[in-house]
Amino acid sequence: MKPAFPLFCCLSLCLSITSRAQQVPSPTTTAATAQPTDGAGVRTLGGVIADMDGALVPGAKVTLSTASSKETQTATSDSEGHFSFSHVAAGAFTLTVLASGLQGTAVEGTLNPDESLELPPIQLRVAADSTSIEVSSLTQKEVAASQLKQEEKQRLAGVIPNFYVTYDWKAAPLDTPQKYKLAARSLFDPATFVIVGGFAGIEQAMNSYSGYGQGAMGYAKRYGAGMANAGIGTVLGGAVFPELFHQDPRYFYKGRGSIRSRVLYALSTAVIARGDNGKWQPAYAAVAADFTTAAISNLYYPTSDRTDEGLTIENGFVNIGTNAAGNLLQEFLLKRLSTGIKALRTPQP
Numbered sequence: 615m616k617p618a619f620p621l622f623c624c625l626s627l628c629l630s631i632t633s634r635a636q637q638v639p640s641p642t643t644t645a646a647t648a649q650p651t652d653g654a655g656v657r658t659l660g661g662v663i664a665d666m667d668g669a670l671v672p673g674a675k676v677t678l679s680t681a682s683s684k685e686t687q688t689a690t691s692d693s694e695g696h697f698s699f700s701h702v703a704a705g706a707f708t709l710t711v712l713a714s715g716l717q718g719t720a721v722e723g724t725l726n727p728d729e730s731l732e733l734p735p736i737q738l739r740v741a742a743d744s745t746s747i748e749v750s751s752l753t754q755k756e757v758a759a760s761q762l763k764q765e766e767k768q769r770l771a772g773v774i775p776n777f778y779v780t781y782d783w784k785a786a787p788l789d790t791p792q793k794y795k796l797a798a799r800s801l802f803d804p805a806t807f808v809i810v811g812g813f814a815g816i817e818q819a820m821n822s823y824s825g826y827g828q829g830a831m832g833y834a835k836r837y838g839a840g841m842a843n844a845g846i847g848t849v850l851g852g853a854v855f856p857e858l859f860h861q862d863p864r865y866f867y868k869g870r871g872s873i874r875s876r877v878l879y880a881l882s883t884a885v886i887a888r889g890d891n892g893k894w895q896p897a898y899a900a901v902a903a904d905f906t907t908a909a910i911s912n913l914y915y916p917t918s919d920r921t922d923e924g925l926t927i928e929n930g931f932v933n934i935g936t937n938a939a940g941n942l943l944q945e946f947l948l949k950r951l952s953t954g955i956k957a958l959r960t961p962q963p
Contacts, residue, residue: 657725660698661733663691663711668870670695671738674713681706704729709736717741758786765864766799767954775803776952778852779865779944787890788864790857797852801845810840825916839914846910851903859898860890865944880945884938900937905930 663674674691682703689697691713702725709721716738725731752760761782768776777800788796800806814836817823826835856863866888868879887897908929912920949955 657702657704657728658698658700658730659702659707659709659725659733660696660731661709662735663695663697663713664735664737665716666737666739668735671713671716674711674716674738677710677712678702679708679710709733711736711738713738715741754786755789755792758788758792761785762788762792762796764954766796768952769805769954770948770951772953774805774809775800776948778863779867779948781867781869781949781955783866783868785864785866787862787888787892790853793853793856793863796863797848800852801848806844807841810844811837814840823916823919825918839911842914843907843911847903847907850906851900855899855902855906859902861887861895861897861899862890863887863899865941867949868945869949876945877942880941881938883941884934901930901934904933904937908933 659678663671663676665671670691670693672691672693672695674695674697676689676691676697678687678689678699680703682705687699687702689699691697704725704727706722706724709723710718711721712718717740719736719738721733721736723731723733761780765777765780768779770776777796814833817836817840818828818833821828823836823839826832826839852863855861865883868876870876871879883897885897885901886894887900889895905927908926911929912926
């Protein structure tokens with residue numbers, strides 16, 4: 615069972631959300647694209663600001679100066695890292711780009727008459743003096759604690775916990791207390807109780823697990839079973855088995871490469887995991903949690919809804935499939951629906 619219970623019990627809701635895919639220009643693009651002018655004789659100049667990992671940089675200050683004019687224009691990159699200038703004089707131009715925590719850069723080019731340009735991505739490096747904490751002076755536990763604090767700010771639509779994903783490819787491994795702390799933080803979040811209550815209401819309306827009956831008592835039993843599922847899945851999948859097998863329970867966001875490579879990566883992480891030693895290995899912890907949770911649920915579901923050994927094994931595989939689907943959502947959708955995310959800065963191998 616994937617530990618981030620509120621996230622995965624909302625999979626059916628997330629799947630109904632339609633979202634326009636954000637297309638980030640490839641960092642390997644080397645030539646600007648000429649486009650028709652924006653109206654007769656009106657030249658435009660635009661582009662995208664990103665860091666060296668391809669993460670978009672909003673709020674960057676872009677200053678345009680041209681050889682034919684002493685005046686400058688200034689623009690600020692939007693939430694998708696894009697900036698644009700209109701009524702640009704033809705001829706040589708220089709763009710100066712500044713962004714908090716990143717090294718500034720200058721880009722030169724030429725704008726021909728009756729032409730508009732969409733430049734290749736302008737990539738900025740992390741400033742040498744931008745790190746507020748000297749990592750080398752911290753222990754691994756202290757680095758992990760700082761990163762964990764950031765992850766606990768991540769929420770879907772600012773409400774639903776999205777703690778079990780890290781956008782730092784080289785995030786420090788969690789020690790035992792940190793794994794249990796993250797599990798407790800997710801399980802006892804107010805949103806968890808509300809979401810479980812909502813699903814219990816849906817089950818009652820559909821008369822799922824009919825052995826529980828109806829009325830207040832029936833709802834209470836469904837709610838208790840839902841909280842038991844959340845607790846067992848979160849504690850076993852987020853702390854007990856990850857500590858036993860020395861594996862990291864979080865999803866490591868890839869965010870770059872071809873769509874195919876990202877799809878394969880997301881699906882594979884349902885059965886492989888990063889060990890506390892930083893190496894990828896079979897996901898013993900997650901798989902053990904999937905099947906154990908399916909088996910334990912037989913203890914408190916109505917007799918008529920309890921499963922035999924064969925169906926319990928089948929439910930274990932269903933849990934693995936649910937994890938794979940959740941990882942796909944993490945890779946392609948949920949980052950854009952989340953708040954409290956710190957931009958990815960750590961390069962991937």
